[in-house]
Amino acid sequence: MLWEAVKLAFQSIRRNAMRSVLTLLGIVIGVAAVIAMVTIGSGTSQKVQDNLAKLGSNMLILRPGQSTFGPGGATEARAFDERTVSALRSNLTGVRALAPTAQKNAKVVFGALNYDTTVTGTDSSYFAAQDWSFREGRPFSDSEIRSGGSVCVIGSTIVSELFGTLDPLGSRLRVGSFACDVIGVLDSKGQSAFGTDQDNTVLMPLRTFHRRIAGNTRIGSISISVAERNDIPRVQAETEAVLREVRRVGNGEEDDFTVRDMTQIANTMAMTSTLLTGLLGAVAAVSLLVGGIGIMNIMLVSVTERTREIGIRLAIGALERQVLSQFLVESIVLALFGGIIGIMIGLALAGAASILMDVPFAADIRVIALAFVVSAAIGVVFGYFPARRAARLDPIEALRHE
Amino acid sequence: MTEPPLISFRGVARHYGEGGGLIRALAGVDLTISRGEFIAIMGPSGSGKSTAMNIIGCLDRSTAGVYRFNGVDVTGLTRDQRALLRRNYLGFVFQGYNLLARTTAIENVELPLIYRGMGRRERRERAVHALHRVGLAGREHHTPAELSGGQQQRVAIARAIVTDPLVLLADEPTGNLDTSRSREIMQLLTQLNLEQGITVVMVTHEADMAAFAARTIRFVDGRIDADTRREAA
Ligand SMILES: Nc1ncnc2c1ncn2[C@@H]1O[C@H](COP(=O)(O)OP(=O)(O)O)[C@@H](O)[C@H]1O
Ligand SMILES: [Mg+2]
Numbered sequence: 001m002l003w004e005a006v007k008l009a010f011q012s013i014r015r016n017a018m019r020s021v022l023t024l025l026g027i028v029i030g031v032a033a034v035i036a037m038v039t040i041g042s043g044t045s046q047k048v049q050d051n052l053a054k055l056g057s058n059m060l061i062l063r064p065g066q067s068t069f070g071p072g073g074a075t076e077a078r079a080f081d082e083r084t085v086s087a088l089r090s091n092l093t094g095v096r097a098l099a100p101t102a103q104k105n106a107k108v109v110f111g112a113l114n115y116d117t118t119v120t121g122t123d124s125s126y127f128a129a130q131d132w133s134f135r136e137g138r139p140f141s142d143s144e145i146r147s148g149g150s151v152c153v154i155g156s157t158i159v160s161e162l163f164g165t166l167d168p169l170g171s172r173l174r175v176g177s178f179a180c181d182v183i184g185v186l187d188s189k190g191q192s193a194f195g196t197d198q199d200n201t202v203l204m205p206l207r208t209f210h211r212r213i214a215g216n217t218r219i220g221s222i223s224i225s226v227a228e229r230n231d232i233p234r235v236q237a238e239t240e241a242v243l244r245e246v247r248r249v250g251n252g253e254e255d256d257f258t259v260r261d262m263t264q265i266a267n268t269m270a271m272t273s274t275l276l277t278g279l280l281g282a283v284a285a286v287s288l289l290v291g292g293i294g295i296m297n298i299m300l301v302s303v304t305e306r307t308r309e310i311g312i313r314l315a316i317g318a319l320e321r322q323v324l325s326q327f328l329v330e331s332i333v334l335a336l337f338g339g340i341i342g343i344m345i346g347l348a349l350a351g352a353a354s355i356l357m358d359v360p361f362a363a364d365i366r367v368i369a370l371a372f373v374v375s376a377a378i379g380v381v382f383g384y385f386p387a388r389r390a391a392r393l394d395p396i397e398a399l400r401h402e
Numbered sequence: 403m404t405e406p407p408l409i410s411f412r413g414v415a416r417h418y419g420e421g422g423g424l425i426r427a428l429a430g431v432d433l434t435i436s437r438g439e440f441i442a443i444m445g446p447s448g449s450g451k452s453t454a455m456n457i458i459g460c461l462d463r464s465t466a467g468v469y470r471f472n473g474v475d476v477t478g479l480t481r482d483q484r485a486l487l488r489r490n491y492l493g494f495v496f497q498g499y500n501l502l503a504r505t506t507a508i509e510n511v512e513l514p515l516i517y518r519g520m521g522r523r524e525r526r527e528r529a530v531h532a533l534h535r536v537g538l539a540g541r542e543h544h545t546p547a548e549l550s551g552g553q554q555q556r557v558a559i560a561r562a563i564v565t566d567p568l569v570l571l572a573d574e575p576t577g578n579l580d581t582s583r584s585r586e587i588m589q590l591l592t593q594l595n596l597e598q599g600i601t602v603v604m605v606t607h608e609a610d611m612a613a614f615a616a617r618t619i620r621f622v623d624g625r626i627d628a629d630t631r632r633e634a635a
Contacts, residue, residue, distance in 0.1 A: 004516050015504055312500050315461060316514040316561070317489020319482050395461050399500060 002329070009330035013337070016302070020334060023298040026291030027338030027378065028345065031371050033284035035346025036353070038367050041277025043350070043359040045270050050360075051192055052266035057131060058096070058229050059262035060236055062222040062243070066258060077256045078247065079218035087246045088222065094235055096225040099126035102209055103220050108202055109174040110162040117158060119175055119202045121209020127153075127186075129225040137169050137184030140205050148207030153184035155199035173202070178212040180204055232261055288374065291338065292382040299331050299386035310390050311398025324391040331383025332376055339375025343368055406473030408568060408601055409435035409458055414467035416453050416624075427453040429624035430467065437568070440595045440602045442612035445621030451605045452573055454621065458603060459492050459571045460484040472568070489517055493562030493600075495572035499554040501546045507533060507557045508542040514565050532560040536590060552583035556590065563594060570594065572604040576611055588614040 013020045065077030085100045092098070102121045107114050124139040126132070137153065144151050152173060159168055168182045189198040210217045226235045236259050243249075243257050303310070313323060347363055354361040411433040418425040428450045435441060443451050456462035457469060460476055461484075469476050471487065479487070488494075501510045511529040520528075533542055536556040546554050555575060562570055572591065576584035592614050595602045604615065612618050613632075620628040 308500070309502055312502060313513070313517075314485065315459075315488065315494050315500075316517065317485050318517045319485050322517055396456055399496065 002325070005326050005329040006333065008326055009333040012302070012330055013334060019298060019301075020337075023294055023334060024338035024341065026294035027288070027335055027375060028291075028342040030284065030288035030291040031339050031342025031375060032346035032349065033287055034281055035343055035367065035371055036349040037280040037284050038277055039347065039350035039361070039363050040353045040357070040359070041273065041280060042364060043354050043362040044357070045273035045277065046362050047359045048273050049266060049270045051190075052262065052269065057263075058226040058232055059129070060224040060226065060232070060239060061260045061262060062224065062239065063220070063258050063260070065256060066254065079220060080222060080257075081217060081219055084243065084246050085219065085222065088224075088239065088242055091242045092224070092235060092238055094227050094231045096227040097125040097128035097223075098225075099123055099129045099223045100206055100219045101126065101221050101223065102206060102214055102218055104209075104213055106176050106202075106213065108158065108162065110168075110171065113162045115158065115161045115200075117155075117200050117202050119204065119209065119213055121204055121206040121213065123206055126203065126223065129223040131225075132189070133187045135185045135187045137182070139184060145205045145207065148205055148211055150178070150180045150208065150212075151183045152180040152202050152204040153186060154182055154203075155186050155201040156188040157197055157199040158202060159185055175202060175204075176213060180208070229263065232263060236261055288378065292335075292378040295331055295335055295338075295378065296382035296386060298334075299327060299383050300389070302330075303327065303386045303390040306390075307393065307398045307401035310393050311395050311401065314393065314395035315399060320391040323393075324387045327387035327390045328380065328383050331387065332379030335375045335379030335383070336372070339372055339378075342375070343371050346371075405437075406470065407434045408437045408472055409433070409603075410468075410470040411454075411457075412468045412470075414454075414457060414464045414469055416450075416457060416462065417465045426624045428457070428464070431624075431626055433619070433626065435601065435603065437601055438595070438599050439617060440592065440615045441604065442615035442618045443603065443605045443621060444607070444609075444612055444618060445627070449621040450624040451621050453624075455571055455573050455603065455605060458569070459494060460487045489514060490565070491568045493565065493567035493570045495555065495558050495562050495570065495575045497574040497577040499546070499551070499558045499578075501554055501557055501561075503547070504545055506543045506545055507538060507549070507560075510546075510557055511561045511564050514561060518565070528564055529560070532564040533557070535563065535594075536560045550583075551579050552586060555579065555583075555587055559587075559590060559594075563598070563600065566598075567600065569601045569603060572602065574605050574607065576606065576608070581610070584608070584611060 062080070064079050080100065085098070089098060099122050104119050105116065106119045108117050108119075120126075123145050127134070127139050135156065139153065140149070140151060143149070152175070154168060154173065162168075162173070163171070168185055171182050172179045173182055186199070186201070192198050204213075206219070224235065224239065226232045239259050240255065243259070244255065247256060249255055310323060347368075350363065351361055353359075411431050414428055414431045414433075415426065416428040418427055431454065443454065445451050453462070457464050460471070460479075464477060472491070476484070476487065502513070508526070508529045511532050512525045515525040515528060530542060533539060536559050538553060538556050538560065541549065541553065546557070549557065559570075570591070575591070576587050579587065588611055591602050591604065594600050602615070604611075606612050615632070617629070617631045619626055
């Protein structure tokens with residue numbers, strides 16, 4: 001009997017192909033929009049999370065001044081110095097790596113080529129703190145750090161922009177008016193969460209940077225990699241205490257530095273992205289409602305148009321529930337049909353967007369299954385009223401209907 | 403113990419509207435129809451013929467009186483119970499054929515069997531057989547649009563008899579057909595009545611067609627005006 005109803009539904013849909021297609025449009029657009037939104041959205045938050053993970057794990061970033069959200073937004077304040085670094089080194093526990101950094105934008109030159117990059121002065125713990133690995137070469141040696149040797153480590157963008165196929169190791173790279181030997185090349189990290197190229201970087205020992213590039217001994221920021229994730233709040237609190245002490249921030253006075261927990265920022269950003277996805281999905285879901293009303297409308301038209309047919313069926317002995325299930329199955333089949341087309345279009349849109357926006361294609365089978373179930377539910381909910389109307393028709397009046 | 407009459411009306415009335423606009427479509431009818439009869443119902447337009455047919459066919463309910471079908475009081479039955487009665491014991495033929503459009507002859511004939519939950523193969527077999535009986539072998543896969551009026555009415559008759567009903571109810575079955583097509587339909591009904599023993603109750607305006615029936619009931623103003631039996635030929 002159910003199989004008969006399904007067959008009948010297909011028959012009736014085929015016979016009113018044009019009308020059926022127009023009916024489906026609402027559901028198709030609704031489902032496609034939801035699927036596309038959710039898929040693109042989770043792709044985006046996946047990318048955000050991936051990028052933030054590349055910043056380094058369990059990272060605390062210390063900057064002078066009270067900063068607004070975002071990188072490098074620090075207001076003018078006393079920079080950190082060697083004393084700050086050694087105070088932190090001797091007071092903090094549970095730290096995997098701690099690296100002071102000072103940065104400056106500069107033009108680097110090799111042969112006839114030059115490139116604008118960020119030059120960072122730091123020490124060897126930087127690579128551990130920021131999860132950098134070496135493609136070739138080595139980090140700075142202790143003596144190079146102590147004496148301020150003329151050595152540098154470069155990111156993969158510098159390699160591709162300046163060296164091409166040449167081996168950069170051992171080459172002399174000019175940074176402003178100063179030249180250094182390339183002793184290491186970093187593996188690529190790609191774009192940061194904030195859209196900057198992390199591989200466009202040149203690193204040298206902090207002392208070298210101070211003497212040759214900056215002309216001062218300021219330390220712009222300090223990166224701390226905490227050993228255990230659960231330990232982050234404690235280390236953060238201790239860091240703040242040490243900094244207040246070293247920088248002589250009085251009781252009740254506002255900190256003149258910022259300690260940012262990058263893990264937390266990562267979570268916040270991922271959460272924001274998820275929230276946004278949900279919101280967009282919800283908006284798209286409203287169009288599903290519109291699609292459902294479209295189905296109800298067309299089913300009512302169908303019932304009216306087929307009043308005589310219903311009369312015939314009732315006259316020859318169809319039970320109320322048999323007529324009900326016929327129309328219910330028809331609206332479910334319609335809605336599912338629309339749902340399936342919508343899922344395919346939605347995935348295609350998300351696929352295209354993932355290529356255009358360079359985010360991962362994050363199709364989720366659970367979301368697809370849910371869209372499928374919701375489509376069927378729309379068929380049931382919005383098909384019920386017209387189907388009941390059909391089932392309750394008076395056979396004599398229905399037969400008389402023109 | 404004698405077998406109860408197939409159809410028995412006792413003071414059956416059917417009123418429409420109320421107050422001043424009250425219409426007595428049937429104004430208290432006593433009627434008994436036995437198994438195997440072939441009855442023609444005649445009478446002027448509006449005399450209550452269709453109303454009586456609808457009540458006999460359990461499509462409608464009387465306002466007053468008692469209708470027993472095969473001894474069972476039908477008056478208090480629910481919608482679905484009446485549907486089951488129609489499904490199992492009654493076959494309908496209408497003036498306008500009432501076939502499903504864009505549906506082949508065989509699918510039309512199978513329809514009542516589908517609601518009985520009969521399997522596909524048995525359904526096919528019985529539908530083919532019914533179409534054979536009404537002389538439409540070879541037309542199984544024609545849609546109503548591809549069939550003449552007479553052929554469409556034959557499909558409708560096949561659909562009515564495919565369930566082996568006790569009664570075949572035909573409300574002006576030849577109303578849309580020319581005389582020779584009408585005669586063919588009458589011959590078919592007669593044949594079904596004689597060979598299958600199906601009780602036939604038929605409404606007609608034409609004395610020619612009524613002449614095929616063994617008994618003619620004449621309605622006037624919602625009452626039976628005359629009830630005559632043809633002398634056995
Ligand atoms: N649904 C209805 N509502 C109101 N009056 C009706 C309805 N059906 C039939 N009638 C009236 O009942 C009377 C009998 O109708 P009907 O049985 O169809 O007559 P016949 O079939 O003999 O031409 C007529 O006066 C008709 O107008
Ligand atoms: Mg009539």
